[in-house]
Amino acid sequence: EAGVAQSPRYKIIEKRQSVAFWCNPISGHATLYWYQQILGQGPKLLIQFQNNGVVDDSQLPKDRFSAERLKGVDSTLKIQPAKLEDSAVYLCASSPLVWADYNEQFFGPGTRLTVL
Amino acid sequence: AQSVTQLDSQVPVFEEAPVELRCNYSSSVSVYLFWYVQYPNQGLQLLLKYLSGSTLVKGINGFEAEFNKSQTSFHLRKPSVHISDTAEYFCAVTMLNTDKLIFGTGTRLQVFP
Numbered sequence: 001e002a003g004v005a006q007s008p009r010y011k012i013i014e015k016r017q018s019v020a021f022w023c024n025p026i027s028g029h030a031t032l033y034w035y036q037q038i039l040g041q042g043p044k045l046l047i048q049f050q051n052n053g054v055v056d057d058s059q060l061p062k063d064r065f066s067a068e069r070l071k072g073v074d075s076t077l078k079i080q081p082a083k084l085e086d087s088a089v090y091l092c093a094s095s096p097l098v099w100a101d102y103n104e105q106f107f108g109p110g111t112r113l114t115v116l
Numbered sequence: 117a118q119s120v121t122q123l124d125s126q127v128p129v130f131e132e133a134p135v136e137l138r139c140n141y142s143s144s145v146s147v148y149l150f151w152y153v154q155y156p157n158q159g160l161q162l163l164l165k166y167l168s169g170s171t172l173v174k175g176i177n178g179f180e181a182e183f184n185k186s187q188t189s190f191h192l193r194k195p196s197v198h199i200s201d202t203a204e205y206f207c208a209v210t211m212l213n214t215d216k217l218i219f220g221t222g223t224r225l226q227v228f229p
Binding site: 103 | 120125148157158159160161162165167168206208210212215216217219220221222
């Protein structure tokens with residue numbers, strides 16, 4: 001079974017430029033998450049989708065970050081314009097929607113963004 | 117609100133020695149608890165989880181953790197580490213019936229030969 005795919009793996013941009021990341025979740029997984037992992041910190045949830053609807057975007061800086069999951073499958077996360085403090089690893093995760101105590105999240109390899 | 121504290125940012129240990137990585141959490145409601153491992157340039161992989169039942173949880177790669185409700189702790193242990201265990205380890209919590217993970221700041225385990 002293929003895992004969560006993310007691209008690109010690395011990206012270097014200058015501040016005020018825009019950037020987009022792509023995520024393809026595990027086939028059949030209804031829920032998709034985007035996390036931001038700043039160096040020396042744990043991952044922080046930015047946005048959670050269930051199918052193509054937003055469940056939680058309370059920690060997404062909406063003045064510069066946007067995300068979409070139009071067909072309920074793959075997703076893109078965009079930053080426009082980027083700031084120095086956006087330098088981080090952006091992790092995508094997906095989970096199935098089953099009747100269980102907890103739906104395990106499976107993580108992709110991440111995209112490392114450096115803003116100069 | 118929930119929070120997770122990992123007091124040790126780095127833990128150096130020699131190969132075949134035992135190790136304990138500490139995790140304490142704060143929550144006013146019942147939580148589920150997790151340990152994830154992150155190898156260099158890779159995503160997070162679930163090591164083990166506590167949802168209910170026995171407080172001693174066994175995971176992959178010989179790791180285990182014990183849930184202590186009175187001390188609000190969920191320490192990770194391994195009796196004998198290998199070089200390949202060198203990685204970043206994250207403790208996380210989530211409230212019951214939600215999927216939102218709250219992570220600690222991580223502990224870097226460095227195993228020396």
